[in-house]
Amino acid sequence: MSSERVEAREPRSDAEWTAYYALRWRVLRAPWQQQGPERDESDAISTHRMVCNRQGQVLAVGQLHRVDDATGQIRFMAVDTGQQRKGYGSLLLNALEQAARELGLHSIILQARENAVPFYRQHGYHTVEKTFLLFDEIQHYLMSKQLDGVS
Numbered sequence: 575m576s577s578e579r580v581e582a583r584e585p586r587s588d589a590e591w592t593a594y595y596a597l598r599w600r601v602l603r604a605p606w607q608q609q610g611p612e613r614d615e616s617d618a619i620s621t622h623r624m625v626c627n628r629q630g631q632v633l634a635v636g637q638l639h640r641v642d643d644a645t646g647q648i649r650f651m652a653v654d655t656g657q658q659r660k661g662y663g664s665l666l667l668n669a670l671e672q673a674a675r676e677l678g679l680h681s682i683i684l685q686a687r688e689n690a691v692p693f694y695r696q697h698g699y700h701t702v703e704k705t706f707l708l709f710d711e712i713q714h715y716l717m718s719k720q721l722d723g724v725s
């Protein structure tokens with residue numbers, strides 16, 4: 575983790591929400607010439623966390639969507655280009671898993687881009703199956719993890 579002070583929390587202001595969706599689009603959509611801003615119908619009913627520094631710069635974003643009474647799905651995880659491999663993705667993932675525990679969820683599923691599979695493995699996720707190809711080139715894998723510490 576970088577020595578800079580950062581925190582993982584929900585966006586608070588309109589400006590932060592704008593920065594949140596802009597980062598999602600910049601990392602996950604813009605490189606494939608996709609239209610922005612990137613929003614989804616699940617956003618209104620999901621839990622969101624962003625990692626930001628003390629200057630308010632948004633470094634990483636991610637969404638937790640409740641699938642059923644026991645299961646959450648983590649979606650749209652994105653760490654800004656140039657800020658990757660500094661521990662921000664791990665901080666974000668831990669915050670989303672903690673939010674899932676607080677909702678009483680027992681497991682997490684996610685669709686991992688191939689490049690992100692080692693990251694999720696490092697955090698205890700296992701690969702269930704190879705799934706879809708996004709934009710004709712990004713292979714995804716369904717991964718899952720049981721959460722401990724949920725009563």
Ligand SMILES: CC(C)(COP(=O)(O)OP(=O)(O)OC[C@H]1O[C@@H](n2cnc3c(N)ncnc32)[C@H](O)[C@@H]1OP(=O)(O)O)[C@@H](O)C(=O)NCCC(=O)NCCS
Nearest residue numbers: 651652653658659660661662663664686687690692693696
């Ligand atoms: C994948 C992603 C969320 C990971 O976040 P991150 O902040 O870069 O990852 P961290 O620094 O927290 O990594 C923690 C550990 O995970 C593993 N890891 C992370 N990225 C990895 C990679 N590309 N290859 C191999 N291992 C990786 C490493 O063990 C790493 O520890 P180390 O750096 O000390 O070796 C981020 O790189 C990202 O947004 N990538 C582009 C968009 C994307 O693919 N999003 C995921 C969609 S499913």
